[in-house]
Amino acid sequence: MTVTFQHLKTNGAFFKYLNKKNQYKQPVRECMLRTMAKLQDADTTEHRPGMLLGKIQSGKTRTFIGVMGLAYDHDFDLVILLTKGTNALVKQTYARLHEEFEGAIEQDALQVFDIMNMPENLRKYELSQKLALIVKKETHNLDRLQAVMEKYPALQNKRVLFIDDEADFASVAYEYKREQNVTQMRVIASKINNLRKALDRPAFLQVTATPYSLYLQPEEMKVHVGKVFEPIRPAFTELVPVHDRYIGGGVYFDKSEKDGHLASYLYHEVEEKELEVMKKMDGRRVKMNRLLSQKNITNIRKAVVNFIVGASIRRFQQRMKGRREQKYSFIIHTERGKNAHAWQAELIQGFETLLTEAARSESEEFHRLVRESYDDLIRSVETLKKTPAPTFNDVYEEVRHSLDEEYIVNSVVNSEKDVTELLDHKGELKLRAPMNIFIGGQILDRGVTIHNLIGFFYGRNPKSFLQDTVLQHSRMYGARPVADLAVTRFYTTQKIYGVMKRIHEFDRELRDAFERGGHHKGVVFIQRDLKDMIMPCNPNKILLSSLTMIKPHKRMLPVGFQTGYKTHIEKTIRKIDQLIEKARNHACATNDGAYLIPVTRAKEILRLVHGTLEMETGHDFHLDEYEGILDYLGSEAQEGAFVWMITKTNRQIRRFKQDGKFENSPDTPGKGTGELTVARKVAQQQPALIMLRQEGKKEHGWRGTPFWWPVLIAQAETAPTVYANKTLHD
Known part of the structure; x- marks a missing residue:
């Protein structure tokens, strides 16, 4: 209109x-x-x-x-x-x-x-x-x-x-x-x-x-x-126009993949077992007198110390510039139950007590914790050229002073009464002290304003993730000074992070459709049913943990894995070699080295590849999802169910990037000749499958055996599609 x-x-x-x-x-x-x-x-x-x-x-x-x-x-x-x-x-x-x-x-x-x-x-x-x-x-x-x-x-x-x-x-x-x-x-x-x-x-x-x-x-x-x-x-x-100070999913999930970008330092992975620790008090798991050294709460401890150090960095910077020192907030949102919230409050209080004692005695343990946190946060602070980075000694003294003067307060927010008591005259959560830790559940989601949030520990882990609910929990979104963002950290499991990334992709594509004026055409929702058919899907039934957003030229590939041992996969790798060579010999090729092969052959290759990779916790390579997406993308083409295959061998990719994260870009765009460039060039009506034969050397973090790494590219001529491998009910 x-x-x-x-x-x-x-x-x-x-x-x-x-x-x-x-x-x-x-x-x-x-x-x-x-x-x-x-x-x-x-x-x-x-x-x-x-x-x-x-x-x-x-x-x-x-x-x-x-x-x-x-x-x-x-x-x-x-x-x-x-x-x-x-x-x-x-x-x-x-x-x-x-x-x-x-x-x-x-x-x-x-x-x-x-x-x-x-x-x-x-x-x-x-x-x-x-x-x-x-x-x-x-x-x-x-x-x-x-x-x-x-x-x-x-x-x-x-x-x-x-x-x-x-x-x-x-x-x-x-x-x-x-x-x-x-x-x-x-x-x-x-x-x-x-x-x-x-x-x-x-x-x-x-x-x-x-x-x-x-x-x-x-x-x-x-x-x-x-x-x-x-x-x-x-x-x-x-x-509603998005203002230039807005920090949202584009930062946490898109820009975070750029090495060296400020956003690449925001996410910290939490192990699933640490969320179990947060559920209820268990004296066998947590010793209250050893909170500063216990290994099974490493990331919980890191989150607390990072918050104190991050707030100290910002307050020091503000004081040096003659500006008013701000108060900061940190949210812990992992459980709904009040008993869990009471335990988490006790845990946080235990951290504060031990940290304060350690700060006053200037123990080696305290020095080490502050140093580790400073080294983590200063990496992102130093990406901002116009914002001075304080020295470690400056921050160390700031943290000691903050603990000694009781700058930290933690508050449980899990009922109407609690929220009402914590609100200021504007109806916003009151920041009582320079460093405020809020522990709660559902009541912290929609609408309630929480200022100067620089830490978000999220662990809501239901059997089925609901898109609108999870997105509304994302309190780290909103207007943020970039200097605050530099000391911000987001803590959750790899599984939850993956779901939130998918939600962001879905949300971004829906908004893009409106901006293009194409929303009158709707969004295609499909699923793979038990009869191995691609069928329409009621969007209200989608399980977000099994959702993939498909759009033109999107890449889909397994990330976060180790290969099987050489003795276990060597025979399978030889079989993949033979299948790929056979497919190339029976296919039409382009000048760029792309081969048009049947989707059935591509699925056969992927099934073998799937058996050679061992996924790490929180990372998935669902074979049925890849097969279903291939079936759908292949059937979209009028010419029949075919896929372009591009192969490269003798690759020397490392398992981890320099920042310690799993490598997620084995395909190279090149300058007009890289395999990703070729794939996107040929993937117009049909999808493309890049097959990369890696050497898998031990010095590169692998197990000393070659393996194949697949990358699936959606074709240019496909509608924005939500593919659901599973649904909530029939």
């Missing part, structure tokens, strides 16, 4: 005030204006709402408040703001609206109410003003809203704008997970619908960063292989 906004006035009292106060940049201002124009022109309902699609902690609230100002200037009298069902978020929203509309409220041009705390006797004078009602998405709040609308009939004649914040939370009509209380969610949707019927021309705007349950609700219809689902879509979608 192409809509102009030149007819909208930007000098109305409300928007003019907001614009002057916030100094909106042009992309944000135009997003607000386009949204308002479409709300006026489109017939939006709760079933066909408008959509503001942003990223996690990227300025969505700022944007919809700007839309509210425009609405008040364009004949809307009442905004009903639906929020996620937590008291913390209601308080934060109430404080934010009062802050943003302070001038209008002081002049009696606007009244802001929490629906549960409204006066019982509103007067005509108050009802004649513009109104904003904050309503928690919970049955009692909606009943109260219904009662207020019935009590004051004048409200029903006003032009009403519904803004549904965190719209994917309890706003869709149905959901597939039983434990999420389907009946309650349907009640909320139906109550909003009943309220709408009594209003004159209401408009609906949804706001979210995780729109999957909104865009991807398939209708009841049968589809054929490769059919695009046509979900119940919003009437229009506006993308």
Whole structure:
């Protein structure tokens, strides 16, 4: 839908005030204006709402408040703001609206109410003003809203704008997970619908960063292989512009793969057994008097010390520049249960006690821990040329002082009461001390603002990962000074990191589709069923741990493995050699050395390769996934199920890169002649399979035996596709 906004006035009292106060940049201002124009022109309902699609902690609230100002200037009298069902978020929203509309409220041009705390006797004078009602998405709040609308009939004649914040939370009509209380969610949707019927021309705007349950609700219809689902879509979608200070998945999962980039130092792997330690107190596993040396809590200890050292580095830098020293935060989010949170708080307190004692005695152990942390963090700090890197002695003394003066405080946040007590006057988590460690679960996800976050220890590890839930847990996303990012670290297992990376890829591709204007075509969802067929897949059934985002020219390859022993795989390697040579002899070749072979032959080769590689913990090479993707990509080509094969031999790749991470780029782009360049050149209608025969020398970290390393490249002419190897249920 192409809509102009030149007819909208930007000098109305409300928007003019907001614009002057916030100094909106042009992309944000135009997003607000386009949204308002479409709300006026489109017939939006709760079933066909408008959509503001942003990223996690990227300025969505700022944007919809700007839309509210425009609405008040364009004949809307009442905004009903639906929020996620937590008291913390209601308080934060109430404080934010009062802050943003302070001038209008002081002049009696606007009244802001929490629906549960409204006066019982509103007067005509108050009802004649513009109104904003904050309503928690919970049955009692909606009943109260219904009662207020019935009590004051004048409200029903006003032009009403519904803004549904965190719209994917309890706003869709149905959901597939039983434990999420389907009946309650349907009640909320139906109550909003009943309220709408009594209003004159209401408009609906949804706001979210995780729109999957909104865009991807398939209708009841049968589809054929490769059919695009046509979900119940919003009437229009506006993308919230991403500001230049935003740090999101592009940093944590894309730029992190560039050697030497600041982002390449952010992720620290945590072993699965350490998450077990975090679940409950176990005196056999954890000795409280040995926390500074015990090996089975190495990464937990490193996370705590890195946070203290990282905050010390930043505060020292700020003091040297004559600036105000900031307070910093660190989140531990691994379990939902309160018993686990209590144990984690005890563990953190134990670390602090022992570290303080060690700092006061200046023990060798303390010196070693601070030195290791400093050496880790200074690598990323030194990538910033304009930010001075403090010496080790400077940081050492800063850390000693911080511990001696009790700069550290840890707080458990796992109930409404806890959050309310921890909020400041703005409804944001209060940073009581220079270094704040928050321990909690679900309540720390959506909406609650946590400032200056430089450490995130994440370990929620369910059997099935839900895309929107996991993404909302990503509190390390948001506006971050790059100097803070340099001392930021993200701790989780390789398995969880892999899932979060897939989620980021899915989220990025969906947003890219909107930016290209291609979202009307939908996204293809496919799965491989038990009959070895590629079938359409209900997107609400996807298991994210078995999800692969396929897009044009995407690379897929096993990473994080060791070869089998020479005596075990030598015979198989010879068989692969023979199969590849046979395939080359019976195939048509290009001038670049690419051979078009049947997908069946490629799958036969991959099956043999799979048996020669031993994957490390947290890394996967699911043969059935690769076979399924090959089947799908091959069947997409009109010429039949074929794949281009490019082979290279005598490769000398090392198992690890210089930074200690597993090598993930065995294919070389070259200058027009590298195998990756060739693969992407020929992979137009058919996919490509690069087969690299490595020497596998011991001095390179292998077991002294040759092996084949496969890299699968999707063809250029393929639609953005979510491939699900498994689903939640039939």
